[in-house]
Amino acid sequence: MSERSHRHIAPAVLGAKVLLALRSTAAAQALGGGSPHLPPKPAEMSWRDYLIMLLHIGGELEHALMVEYLYAAYSIGGAGIGPRADVVRGWQDEILTIAREEMGHLLSVQNALLLLGAPISFERDDFPWSGPFNAFPFELEPLSLKSLAKYLYSEMPDPDTVKGPDKALVARVEALVGPDAGVRVGQVYDRIIALVEDRRRVPDSAFFPESYDSQMDWDEWGRSYRPESHKPYAAHPEIPPAGSRKTTVLVPKVATRTELAAALRAIASQGEAEHLSVKPRAEPSHFDRFAKIFREYEAFLLEDPSFTPSRPVPRNPVVAEDADFAPEGATRITHPESCEWATLFNVRYRILLTLLTYAASGPREHPELAKERRPTVISRIFGEMYNLKAIAGMLARLPLGDPADPARAGAPFQMPYTLVLAPEASFWRLQLELLEVSEELIAELLARGPELPDGGRYLRALREADAVARGWIEGVLGLKRKSPSRNA
């Protein structure tokens, strides 16, 4: 959660460092509240307001997990994989699948906020960041057994409900993550769901069913990520058909309290809390997926203690003008070309987040215009996801600093200073400016002569696609068009 939220859930005088310490189970318990590890509702907030804040926190957690998983997935590669490439490629697919599902969770949280008449949010804090609702401090790190253990812990069902071989696994995970691990994501959802279902504290009048039409839905955002339909007359329609993709990006629209509670249960069940699952599982939970990877990883280490699935990418890479600006524990990218790529990454990340905020924010001052522009906005959002994928892949192959050093760079995922939505024209002005900044970076990179041949091929295509996008924005802003103005 953002720094400003901290005062609502912890004494205002506490700074981030103290909060890090408070994250320990014992400290959190000391704060009391309905859930043993979670702080109580502050006295200065209404219950509806508190629910909205919890949803904001839930969104931040989903955002953070998604980014951490993406970073881990993009770190995969390099010589340490050896002959296990097929299995490790499967891990990468699984982690990316989980990240996609987290994206669905993040969008679903925005729908919940819209139903409550609340502002949406794609915010989160940068490294260093933690709080009483985090299982661990936010951290971008390469895939390792330890990082896997953290993901497993975050997505873990209530340990008391775990049975069979998973019981021993949970013990190994807890040993790896140590005693400072905080609350699991499922616990946060427990509290949110309990509040949603509490008619006394959150009355019917707190819901805005008319927001339904403005909410995001699977048809627009799901990208066909769900199991295929059964052939007719399926004996067991509750089990996905054989050979079907084992993933579902959930983006349920919600019109009622009941639907909202069901949606939140579905989200929690998909990743974090087995006990919230009301139907037989359509696909493995995030916990199941990570558990499979964890076990395979353990087996590989037994066979070959030098096994590593990751390239030598840093922890918490950042772009910082000066070493003094890099937070403690972060790794500054210093190789000039990598630094430009990382900056380009941050610009594209900002484009993505601002477009997402625009698309998710419900009725705007010009609903008709927003409707006309929606196809382009959605296309741009997914396009930017592909750009992040491309640049992150590039950074994981480029030097961190000294080219002779095997250390590689990584995608910094640094947040912009704000995601507050500007009025329509200003919003598009910002988009135009961000594309112009990108163009400058692309030009510099091309002038430099990218180290990787793929880099040049990608940048030329990116430059061209951006030119078309700029032409489109100039058109809607009524500015004189630059070439190419046409269907390129």
Place this chain on the structure above:
Amino acid sequence: MTIRELRILPPFAIGRLGSADEPLDNYTIVNDPDAPLGFRKIVPQPTFVVDDESGAISAVRTPERFEPTSGEHIRPVAPFLEVWARVDDELDLQPLTTTLLEKHGCSVDDLAWTVRVANRKAERRTGDPGDRVEAHAGPFSDHGKHVLEGHSPNFLSPERVLVFGDVRFLRPTAAFPEIRLRFTPAKGLIYGPKLTPEEIEEMREADPSVHNLHVVPDELAVYDKTKGWWKFSIPPGVRNADPNIDTFYNETLPPALFAIIPPGPVWLNNNVAVSRGYLDDACDGTVEVALALPSGERLEAVGRIVASPPAVVPDALFLRTLADDLDQVIFGPDVPSDEAEELTRARAEDILRRGFETVRYLNVSVMNGNPVQGRDPLDIDTMPAEEAFDVYRAERPVFAPETADTLAILALHQRVYSALRSGSAPWFPVLLRKPEDVGDFTDIGRRKMPALMAGADGNYLALTRRQIDTVVRAARRSFSMPEVDLTIEADSDPSRLVPRNRTSAESARRAAELHHVAAGNPVSSRPVTSVGNCTPGLEVDFRFAWRRVFKGLLLREYDNLVMEAEDPQHADLVMHRLLRVEYPSPDGSPEPRAFDTTCTQIGPNPYDTVTESVVLSYEANPNGVAPLEWSNLLARMLHERTGKTVTCFFTRDEADLDNPAWDPSKRDEYLARTFVIRAFFEGETAMISRELARPGELTQGLCSPWQNDYRECSCYYWAAARPDFVNVEADPKGRSAGDNWFQKDHDGEYVPDDYVDERLVLYDDLFNHWEKWLRFTVRGRTDEGTGK
């Protein structure tokens, strides 16, 4: 030393119709490495100037720009066919030249050419062999023009002919000693019956809204109207799927693709289709060359030619082309495990590039089944509307209507393509439609890629299996793939397009021949520019290449019905349907390889649209059965069993009026027979075997006249060859705005294609002035760079 073998290269050359005197100059298309998302650049190439009198190449010039028209006339594509030779034990072919001939004791006079072409479109509908129009030239060794005069028993007299163009053995010279023949196709005229003023008036009165009824001029009125093609029709109930119809009619699919007495189109007029008796001057056939050696031995080679409509979007390539299908025949449906990863990746990128080139010309909002200007989407010809008609269900848009916009979807495809260029492995193989799932009309099924377009079986389009496997393999590539500066296949100089794959020397050689770029030939003469989703196709109807693949049988081109038994022992199979093909698995598995010839059309179950589905049945098709296209269905069988036998299972009873599907519980009741699989190509060449298709057969399912096709088939069949959306720009609100390619005035006001709006190009507009209305589109626009 001796000449051992001859080849005609390319073995498949596409001529394109046009009435201009001067053939189209040579050109090719290339990608600009600095603008990889842009249009392909049309680059003029060295063009042969043929002296009309002598028949020799008198000069070579490279034009300054691409000019597809000359005044009001379209310039025909007149391809050259070169003769190549294999000498002694050399593996490589070399051009046959006068020098080489002399070296082996031969002269130009020892060569003889024979050309056979035909147009069987009317015959395919009427079933009367007398409606076949055939032309024959040769053997000839001279260098004059040999007009391909088409004759037919059903013409008014032997003197009345239909001209398919001409062929000419170019006179070799010292400067140009190579042996080559040029095929110049016809002008694109429409022939037909000679009608009385009363008959013409009767046609006019049939639909007063047709103000410019085409009248076949006397000199082209060659057809004897007492024969069957004039006023040919079948009962409308056949096309209305009336279950009471108990007579078999041998229609092709799509049905009624011919010029009909107004009103048209047929499906807006209760499926009444009465033929105007029109014949076009398109054709296909073979070119043979023979060389008499001093030893008395005679060498022969053969190639195929086809005459087809012009390539009106010269700077785009379709997503699935005839080249993709032919490559699948050559290499099989799988990418070999030892193919270089860079090559697989390059081909995957090429597929995606062609994908966005195809999207560019679709009005995605319209093709998605969205309401158009408030009108019912069912009024507009689109794939979701076609689906609704096919299965008798209400129409549903395919994607969320709010997301469908051409420039937005184009941009998204381009971003995906850009990401692939960064070295990212494709992450979307699961989104590609499997060829056996083309009848899956659930939401997820319809949204598979390629979306919104029809395939050769009339269902949603699938890529070839080899294209799909290319993307799948590219997704599985190693983490340590070398980072090389790849040249995408389609970026390459045409001569470097081959080999597309180095599976084996034999396959590579065959592919090199198929894609050979003969000197002087524009890229539009090559299979890469021919649409591959043959419903029925434009240049050829590729389904017809498969009908005789089971030696001894002739199947109907689209639904596995046995029409003839070339082998009398199988005469009892006529009118039975082939349901399944089996043969022992080559990997030793106890389960045989098996291919069912049909799929089941399914749609969402209204009770649970996400999880469950229902069979989309109706009275005439109670099991919702849809036949699958052979090119994908039989690709593996062809690859694994050519020259060997397979077991075919046929319905026990005649099934000409039924739509049966394979039922495992009835396995023992079916008629099981063994057939040898014919070779697709002749010998070691890439020439589609004459045993599979005779002259005229590869085009017989196409529209008659072909002009009809442009009116009848919207762009969802062949987007980059028959565009829908041109001159596209974003409007001030941000939506894509442009012209329907088929509207008469390109003024930026999109006219929905409803077949009857006079603002659109209608049937008789095309019959009268097709060269005016088929507007070349360059860089997405109809107003620049086209020579007009």
